[in-house]
Amino acid sequence: MPRVLRSFAEMAGLTRAKDFPTSGHNDRTMWRTAGLLALCAASPARALADDAGTLLTDDTWNYRSAGHLAVDGGLVVGFPAALPTGLSVGAGAGVTVGDALTWGARASWVTATESSLPWTVTQSDLRLRVTGGLQAHPGRGTIGLRLGLGGTMVHETRLRNQGMRAGLTGSELETSAFALLPAADLEAVVALHIAGPWLLTTSGGPSLDIHDGALHGGWTAELGVAWQP
C-alpha cells in the first residue's frame, strides 16, 4: 500500500526522484505542446521570423480575409441517397469563389451499410454539385447559405444474408448496381477564421434526390477546414 504523504514538499521531493515513473500528465503536456507547434507552423512564417524563439506572439491569431477563393475539405455525414435508413459517412471537398455572392463546385464520397432480414446493403454515394450562394462576414466569421445542384452516383452492393451458409453463389449471393440520381442540397455554412488563411468550417442542411421517380429527402452535414489565400 502507498503511504500517506505528510506535506507538499515531501510530494515534490518524490516527483524529483530519479526513479519516479513518468506520469500521464507529462504525456498530455507533450501533446499540447505538439499541437501548439503545429498551429504555429500553419501560421505565416513571418510571425516566427519576427519573434524568433517565441511560440505565441500577438500575430499568431491574425488572419487574412482578402481572398475571394476558398478551398475546403472535411468529414461528411448524411442520409444515404437511395436507402430508406442509415447514416452515410465519408469525406468531401469543394471550392468556392466570390465574396457576397459565391459560386463553386463540390464533391463528396460517403458510404453506408444497413441490413434487413434478407439483405445486407452497402451503398456508396459520390455526390457532385455545382453550388451558388450568399454569404456575409461578421467579425472573424463567415455565414452563408449554399444551394447545390447536381447528381449523386450511387454504387450498391447487396449481399443475401445467410446465403454463404446456404451455399448460394454468383448473383444469388451478391449483386451490385449503379445509379445516377439528380440531387440538390441546401446548406447553411458557418466558417471561422482561425489563423492566417485557415478557417474552420461547418455546414449542413436538407438534401433531395429523385429515386425511382419519387422524391427522396435527406440531410447532409460537413465539418472541415478551409484554406482562403
Added chain:
Amino acid sequence: MAAVSRAALAALAVLAGGCGNVSGFGGSVPPLAAVHVQVTGDFASVQAPGPAAPKLAAALVWGAQWLTEPLCVVPTSDAQVQALIAAGCRDPFGFVPDRVAVNAPLGPDGTAELDLLDLPAADVMVGGVTARVAYASVVVYDDRDGDGTLTLGRSSRLGGLDNARPDDTGVQTSDVVYAASFASMTAPDVRLAYREGGFDRTAAFYPRAGCGDPLPRFSIVSAGGFSAMAAVAAELSGQLPPEDPASCQEQPADAPVTLAYRAPAPLHELACQERTLDSSIRYREPDAPIDLTRRSAACAPVPDFGTGQAAGMIQWVVSGRSDDSCVGLTHYVLRGCSNDPLCQPPEWDITKTPPSWWPCAAQASR
C-alpha cells in the same frame, strides 16, 4: 454544334430523370433453397369428411429431437396397458414436428414449390457448431382453419394436487395431414437435410446408419427405414439401427420430392408438437376423481429398467380424450416429484392415505 447541343440536352434529360437500378432493401428475395413437391395418388379415395371444400397445401416442417417415454416402448402383456398405449402414445419412431418453416398452396396438378427464405434456426439443428444437422419432412395437409399454415397441435394434460396444477387443455388443430415424405423411421422416407460442417454418424437424431452423409448445406436424403425389432436389437447392442444401403440416396436440394396421398389417421401426429423437447415426463399428485369419458386409463409399474429402484411402485396413467387432436398421457403417483417418481425426498407422499377413488393397488410407504 447542333449535335453537341442535342447530346448535352439528352444528358441533361437523363440526369434529371435519373437512371440505374439500385434496389436497396426492395426487390425479390432469392430463396436459400427451393423444394419441388409432387403429390401422387387419388385424393378423393382418402379424403376425410370436412365442413368445407379442402384447401390443400404443402408445408416444410423441421423435426424435433424427442424420445418417447418408457411406458410406450416397454413390452407388456397387460391388455389395459396395451389399450392405454394405443390411445395415448405416438409412434416411438415417428417424425416429431418442431416448427413449420414454409407453406405453399398445392396446385391442381399436385405440385408445389416450397421456397426457404431462412436457414433452420440453431434450436432445430442437432450437434455442435462444427457438425450439426436439421431434418425436415414435407407434409401435404388440408388447411381447415384457413390460416395459411399447418397449425401444430399439442396434447392435453390433466391437472394434479401438486402446486394446484390446473388441467392443460393443450392445443387443438383442425388441419388434416394427407401425405408426408417423412412420417416414421420404420417406413421409407425422403427428407430435406440441412448440414453445417461435418456430420456425426453416431448421432441418433433420426439416424440413417449405413447411408451416406447428407450433402453439405441443403440436400434431399432418403432411406428405406428399419423395423421396430431391428431398432430394439440395435439399441440393446449399443448401435444405431442399420438402413439398407441400396435404399439410400443423397441428392441436391432441387431434386423433386414425391409423396403419395394416404389415409389421414396414421398421419395425424405429424401435426402434433411435443410439450417438452427434453422428453421428460411430468408426474402429478392425484386430486379429485377424473372423468374418464373417452379416455383410457391403466395402472402400470413405474419403469426402472431393472434397477429395482421402483420397488413395485405403481403409477396410474390416463390418456387424453379420443377426440383430442393429439395423443398424450398424464401420470399420477402417490409418492414422488413432478419430474421423477423415484426422487428422495419426495415432494408428496400419500401412500398411507391414498384418495378413496385411487384405482390401483395399495403400495407400501418407503
